[in-house]
Amino acid sequence: PPTLNPTTNEPPTPPTDHRTLAQTQDLFLTSPYSPGSPLFLPNGSSIFNKLQSFLRAQYPQFGFKEVVTPTIYKKSLWELSGHWENYAKDMFEVKGRGFTGQTENAEPGQDEEFGLKPMNCPGHCLIFASKQRSYRDLPIRYADFSALHRNEISGALSGLTRVRRFHQDDAHIFCRPSQILDEIKRTLDFVGMVYDTFSLGPYKLLLSTRPEKNFIGSIADWDKAESQLKTALSASGREWSINEGDGAFYGPKIDIILRDSNGKEHQTATIQLDFQLPQRFQLSYQAPPEDLEAASTSTEDTTLEAGSARPVIIHRAILGSLERFMALLIEHYAGSYPFWLSPRQLVILSLNQDPAVLAHVEKLQAQLSGANASTLPNGLPAPLPLDRTNVIVDIDTSARSLGKKLRDAKKGGWNFIAVVGPNEVASESLKLEIAGQPESTKAQAMRVLEDALGRDVDGRK
Amino acid sequence: PPTLNPTTNEPPTPPTDHRTLAQTQDLFLTSPYSPGSPLFLPNGSSIFNKLQSFLRAQYPQFGFKEVVTPTIYKKSLWELSGHWENYAKDMFEVKGRGFTGQTENAEPGQDEEFGLKPMNCPGHCLIFASKQRSYRDLPIRYADFSALHRNEISGALSGLTRVRRFHQDDAHIFCRPSQILDEIKRTLDFVGMVYDTFSLGPYKLLLSTRPEKNFIGSIADWDKAESQLKTALSASGREWSINEGDGAFYGPKIDIILRDSNGKEHQTATIQLDFQLPQRFQLSYQAPPEDLEAASTSTEDTTLEAGSARPVIIHRAILGSLERFMALLIEHYAGSYPFWLSPRQLVILSLNQDPAVLAHVEKLQAQLSGANASTLPNGLPAPLPLDRTNVIVDIDTSARSLGKKLRDAKKGGWNFIAVVGPNEVASESLKLEIAGQPESTKAQAMRVLEDALGRDVDGRK
Ligand SMILES: [Zn+2]
Ligand SMILES: [Zn+2]
Numbered sequence: 001p002p003t004l005n006p007t008t009n010e011p012p013t014p015p016t017d018h019r020t021l022a023q024t025q026d027l028f029l030t031s032p033y034s035p036g037s038p039l040f041l042p043n044g045s046s047i048f049n050k051l052q053s054f055l056r057a058q059y060p061q062f063g064f065k066e067v068v069t070p071t072i073y074k075k076s077l078w079e080l081s082g083h084w085e086n087y088a089k090d091m092f093e094v095k096g097r098g099f100t101g102q103t104e105n106a107e108p109g110q111d112e113e114f115g116l117k118p119m120n121c122p123g124h125c126l127i128f129a130s131k132q133r134s135y136r137d138l139p140i141r142y143a144d145f146s147a148l149h150r151n152e153i154s155g156a157l158s159g160l161t162r163v164r165r166f167h168q169d170d171a172h173i174f175c176r177p178s179q180i181l182d183e184i185k186r187t188l189d190f191v192g193m194v195y196d197t198f199s200l201g202p203y204k205l206l207l208s209t210r211p212e213k214n215f216i217g218s219i220a221d222w223d224k225a226e227s228q229l230k231t232a233l234s235a236s237g238r239e240w241s242i243n244e245g246d247g248a249f250y251g252p253k254i255d256i257i258l259r260d261s262n263g264k265e266h267q268t269a270t271i272q273l274d275f276q277l278p279q280r281f282q283l284s285y286q287a288p289p290e291d292l293e294a295a296s297t298s299t300e301d302t303t304l305e306a307g308s309a310r311p312v313i314i315h316r317a318i319l320g321s322l323e324r325f326m327a328l329l330i331e332h333y334a335g336s337y338p339f340w341l342s343p344r345q346l347v348i349l350s351l352n353q354d355p356a357v358l359a360h361v362e363k364l365q366a367q368l369s370g371a372n373a374s375t376l377p378n379g380l381p382a383p384l385p386l387d388r389t390n391v392i393v394d395i396d397t398s399a400r401s402l403g404k405k406l407r408d409a410k411k412g413g414w415n416f417i418a419v420v421g422p423n424e425v426a427s428e429s430l431k432l433e434i435a436g437q438p439e440s441t442k443a444q445a446m447r448v449l450e451d452a453l454g455r456d457v458d459g460r461k
Numbered sequence: 462p463p464t465l466n467p468t469t470n471e472p473p474t475p476p477t478d479h480r481t482l483a484q485t486q487d488l489f490l491t492s493p494y495s496p497g498s499p500l501f502l503p504n505g506s507s508i509f510n511k512l513q514s515f516l517r518a519q520y521p522q523f524g525f526k527e528v529v530t531p532t533i534y535k536k537s538l539w540e541l542s543g544h545w546e547n548y549a550k551d552m553f554e555v556k557g558r559g560f561t562g563q564t565e566n567a568e569p570g571q572d573e574e575f576g577l578k579p580m581n582c583p584g585h586c587l588i589f590a591s592k593q594r595s596y597r598d599l600p601i602r603y604a605d606f607s608a609l610h611r612n613e614i615s616g617a618l619s620g621l622t623r624v625r626r627f628h629q630d631d632a633h634i635f636c637r638p639s640q641i642l643d644e645i646k647r648t649l650d651f652v653g654m655v656y657d658t659f660s661l662g663p664y665k666l667l668l669s670t671r672p673e674k675n676f677i678g679s680i681a682d683w684d685k686a687e688s689q690l691k692t693a694l695s696a697s698g699r700e701w702s703i704n705e706g707d708g709a710f711y712g713p714k715i716d717i718i719l720r721d722s723n724g725k726e727h728q729t730a731t732i733q734l735d736f737q738l739p740q741r742f743q744l745s746y747q748a749p750p751e752d753l754e755a756a757s758t759s760t761e762d763t764t765l766e767a768g769s770a771r772p773v774i775i776h777r778a779i780l781g782s783l784e785r786f787m788a789l790l791i792e793h794y795a796g797s798y799p800f801w802l803s804p805r806q807l808v809i810l811s812l813n814q815d816p817a818v819l820a821h822v823e824k825l826q827a828q829l830s831g832a833n834a835s836t837l838p839n840g841l842p843a844p845l846p847l848d849r850t851n852v853i854v855d856i857d858t859s860a861r862s863l864g865k866k867l868r869d870a871k872k873g874g875w876n877f878i879a880v881v882g883p884n885e886v887a888s889e890s891l892k893l894e895i896a897g898q899p900e901s902t903k904a905q906a907m908r909v910l911e912d913a914l915g916r917d918v919d920g921r922k
Contacts, residue, residue: 029591033538034575037531039588042603045529049517050847056510057847060831068506070498070626071532071608072553072577077494092533092557094577096612096625097550114495116533116555116577127500130490142503147532147608151557164557165531192841237840340847370521379698380653384518386511386801387848 014262015331019159025335025344025413028160036157036164038323043343046392047329048167050341051322052145054197055169062190064143064171069123071147072114080280081122083115090150092116116149121274121315124172125281128311133285138311139175139183145322146170160327167322173314174283180225180312184232184254184271187316191256191269192236194318198329203258203268205233205240208247215249217275225273225312226252250276251312258328266328268320274313284308335413339445343392344414346449348430349405350397351421358397360425364418365393368452389451406433416445429456475723476792480620486796486805486874489621497618497625499784504804507853508790509628511802512783513606515658516630523651525604525632530584532608533575541741542583544576551611553577577610582735582776585633586742589772594746599772600636600644606783607631621788628783634775635744641686641773645693645715645732648777652717652730653697655779659790664719664729666694666701669708676710678736686734686773687713711737712773719789727789729781735774745769796874800906804853805875807910809891810866811858812882819858821886825879826854829913850912867894877906890917 022028027044031037040048059066072094078084083091094114103111117123124142133140149165156162173183188205195201207229210222229252233240247253251273258266277283287309304310319325329337339345346368350361366372370390373381394414396405402419409417418430450456483489488505492498501509520527533555539545544552555575564572578584585603594601610626617623634644649666656662668690671683690713694701708714712734719727738744748770765771780786790798800806807829811822827833831851834842855875857866863880870878879891911917 029588031531031587032535033583033587034531034534037533039531039584040529041588042526042528045527048529049527053847054844057845057849060851061834061842061845063832065503066506066510067503068501068509070492070495070500071610072498072626073495074493089558092555092575094553094555096553097614114553122494123500126492126494127490127502149532153558165533189841192839193844196839196841197844370518371524373522378653378657380650380657381522383515383654383658384522386514386518387850388518389848390521 015260015334017159018161018327018330021330021335022159024411027330027343030157030159034165035154036152036162038160038163038165044326046343047326047337047341048322051319051326052169055143055194055318058190058193059143062141062186063139064141066143066145067124067127069120069127069144069146070117072116073122074112074114076112077122077126078115081125081277082280083118083122087118088115090152091118092149092151117146118148118150120144120146120148120168120170121172121277121313122281125277125283125313128174128283129281133174133311135176135285135288135309138285139173139179141171141173143169143171160323160330163321163323166324168317169319169322170315170317173316174278174311175314176285176309177221177224177312180273180314181228181232183314184229185235187271187314187318188232188236188238188254191318192238195258198332200258200260200328200332203238203256205236205238206243206255206257207233207240208243208253208255209245210247210252211245211249215247216279217251221275222252225275229254229273248272250274260328260332266324268325268328269318270316270320272315274315275310277313278310279303283311283313285311337413337415339415339448342413342415344394344412345392345445346416346418347394347396347409347412347414348418348420349402349409350395351402351419353397353399354422354425356425357420357422360428361395361397361420364420364430364453365395367454368449369393370452389448391449391452416449476721476795478620479622479788479791482791482796483620485872488791488804491620495626496615497613497623499621499624499626505787507804508787508798508802509783512780512787513630516604516655516779519651519654520604523602523647524600525602527604527606528585528588530581530588530605530607531578533577534583535573535575537573538583538587539576542586542738543741544579544583548579549576551613552579553610553612578607579609579611581605581607581609581629581631582633582738582774583742586738586744586774589635589744590742594635594772596637596746596749596770599746600634600640602632602634604630604632621784621791624782624784627785629778630780630783631776631778634777635739635772636775637746637770638682638685638773641734641775642689642693644775645690646696648732648775648779649693649697649699649715652779653699656719659793661719661721661789661793664699664717666697666699667704667716667718668694668701669704669714669716670706671708671713672706672710676708677740678712682736683713690715690734709733711735721789721793727785729786729789730779731777731781733776735776736771738774739771740764744772744774746772798874798876800876800909803874803876805855805873806853806906807877807879808855808857808870808873808875809879809881810863810870811856812863812880814858814860815883815886817886818881818883821889822856822858822881825881825891825914826856828915829910830854831913850909852910852913877910 025043026041028038028040075084094116099113100111145167147165147167152162152164175183209226253272255267256269258268284304287307348361348364350357368391370384370388373384376382417433420430424430486504487502489499489501536545555577560574561572606628608626608628613623613625636644670687714733716728717730719729745765748768809822809825811818829852831845831849834845837843878894881891885891
């Protein structure tokens with residue numbers, strides 16, 4: 001992890017609370033009208049969307065397909081999934097017009113209340129179950145960025161860390177029992193890649209195994225699954241340990257425990273195996289003919305047709321709650337984000353109030369940020385391509401002194417500060433004040449700026 | 462609009478219903494567990510996300526900033542906004558743990574039920590109100606892709622056109638009364654650009670003006686606003702007409718009425734002025750000193766401080782409901798999407814079952830789709846850049862005859878079909894079967910394929 005005081009032996013300064021930094025940088029608001037549901041301002045939304053885009057960009061190489069699923073489901077679905085029995089007090093209950101709960105001989109789903117979803121799994125099970133699946137189709141991996149709601153008590157709510165509404169980089173892997181090892185290996189690779197990208201770590205991996213009593217599935221199934229998890233953990237090359245008997249009754253899990261630069265531990269990613277949900281939703285696939293999967297899946301599982309087998313579900317999230325992960329990143333970077341993630345990439349300061357200077361500042365902002373579209377023959381602006389490089393550009397053209405503007409810009413955490421005066425108007429350029437940025441960031445940012453500008457930043461064409 | 466039978470005088474064939482096409486192409490499901498809330502499958506999610514990305518890519522040039530806002534707000538917010546009085550029967554009501562509605566002397570927001578949001582406007586008003594605003598900050602434009610819920614009766618629900626859960630490309634522009642003309646012009650330009658991109662149209666614009674009675678605001682304010690709307694409409698060069706007196710009590714509006722190739726009319730985009738919500742939320746900005754805005758905004762508006770003025774809010778959506786717009790696009794393109802929007806860009810068919818052929822098919826799929834990341838020195842896969850060009854590639858390596866596979870691939874609406882046999886294994890290439898694609902699409906797609914592959918598709922390096 002980046003040491004905060006690299007040249008001394010002093011203990012690192014505790015990070016500024018994310019709520020304080022968020023206020024300085026206009027990241028989000030909270031409101032008494034929706035406690036625990038942060039309102040992301042443009043800067044916070046920019047980080048939030050970049051995190052989603054980053055994960056989306058990785059999904060093809062890990063075989064995840066994104067789905068978009070409902071926010072509310074009828075009580076009967078939550079009864080099927082077991083959430084109504086075990087989780088109802090943490091769920092918000094939703095009622096629509098015409099709800100009475102009193103329709104006689106009602107079909108499941110008719111005249112019924114809804115639950116606001118706390119998890120995506122039941123919806124993904126409905127999608128899996130919507131089609132006949134063969135062993136050749138597996139693993140099937142669904143990713144989902146839906147908003148989730150959990151009814152935390154209001155006293156516990158705080159910033160982005162204890163919320164009622166949040167988003168996970170959630171996914172469910174439906175796989176054959178024999179595919180667990182490979183899927184866990186890939187998931188641990190994904191975790192490693194993502195945490196390296198943000199220079200987060202070190203982290204340790206914690207395996208929770210079969211509880212003594214009241215577990216579902218056969219001991220043989222648990223043993224096979226746990227042995228695959230252990231193999232994957234050893235292959236990861238990371239520190240890992242076992243929490244014997246601490247698994248959920250429906251499957252073993254791996255928790256990722258991140259240690260921040262202040263020594264504080266955060267539980268972020270989770271990889272949870274699930275033998276139960278596939279049973280509850282009667283999920284199955286056509287087993288391979290040469291294989292005994294169908295018979296061996298579970299001896300107590302009598303509802304399975306001959307030739308069919310139950311998939312295992314792996315619930316996994318790499319960042320976990322995007323909101324909580326953002327809180328962690330805000331403190332980790334202390335408000336100075338890497339260029340690609342930053343909501344404050346560049347601020348252009350005017351040297352004075354000369355109209356030519358102000359006009360050049362605005363022209364540069366328009367060029368860099370993508371506001372200067374060309375016009376088509378029909379007089380309409382041309383659509384910008386989906387992969388256009390835009391720079392997030394703020395400007396300060398106030399009448400204050402350059403010194404004051406520079407000081408505010410530095411305090412505000414912009415990656416780059418540019419000054420425009422009469423010289424820059426004459427050379428059609430901008431003067432970059434680069435401070436406190438690593439060389440690699442500088443080079444990358446210059447490329448992005450020149451891409452967006454279509455020429456060198458210093459006035460050479 | 463594209464004529465379906467360009468060389469004859471026969472009337473065009475009515476389009477296939479979007480629900481039928483969606484089934485053929487695996488776009489979405491509906492479920493009795495959440496009536497009116499479509500579950501988008503990977504192919505449908507891909508179109509859905511591309512529509513969002515397309516709009517996001519345009520936002521910089523039109524000055525919109527994205528925000529991410531709550532799903533539920535307490536009843537007191539909906540009372541403030543007026544929705545509880547006028548809209549409650551269309552809203553879902555949400556209750557959490559501890560709700561009784563009986564807390565004595567409760568503060569607003571305490572022990573209260575929530576409403577599931579049917580619109581984003583109140584949330585955006587909270588954001589506007591969170592800071593002191595000056596006339597120099599205006600216009601402020603917030604865009605929001607949040608899921609919205611409206612409690613339609615279950616008998617009315619159908620596919621993507623009549624739903625309970627939907628997403629709008631919603632935005633609210635907070636501007637000075639004198640900025641209405643410019644904002645409406647820009648919005649009409651945005652509409653024109655987007656509809657041209659999808660080859661949709663022609664459309665007509667319909668202005669609804671001040672009702673005879675029970676309107677809010679002064680007649681002078683309405684007259685000024687309507688005259689700006691008329692100027693913008695005339696400048697658009699489109700067909701437009703007036704629905705005299707048909708405006709809402711809180712402001713005039715412009716509806717965009719799209720005529721599809723079958724002559725059917727669709728109301729998609731809306732631009733709605735609002736004099737009321739800024740009053741209800743007590744929104745204000747510091748008026749310019751030389752200006753009389755502060756005094757002239759509204760004579761009946763006595764709560765405004767001296768020197769302050771009320772902004773006008775413009776509610777606007779270009780696509781309207783993304784779900785309904787998708788239904789329209791599915792029928793408009795009859796399942797054959799432009800390459801960039803298509804969830805079925807390429808399918809690779811194996812000529813036979815030779816292991817070398819099958820391996821080459823899978824290698825090509827991995828290269829084109831982004832599944833073949835390079836490995837870093839630490840053994841982890843390298844993160845893919847956010848702007849990498851990926852192609853959506855399906856494969857058919859079944860043992861069926863090539864003729865059958867080709868027929869299914871054509872029926873399935875893939876933009877490009879490639880065949881791989883021993884020749885292609887030898888030349889490390891793929892053979893594209895290009896049928897029914899316009900030349901411009903072919904050229905664009907070849908560029909994308911070669912970008913993703915890092916070389917020519919026909920085996921030349
Ligand atoms: Zn889950
Ligand atoms: Zn609105």
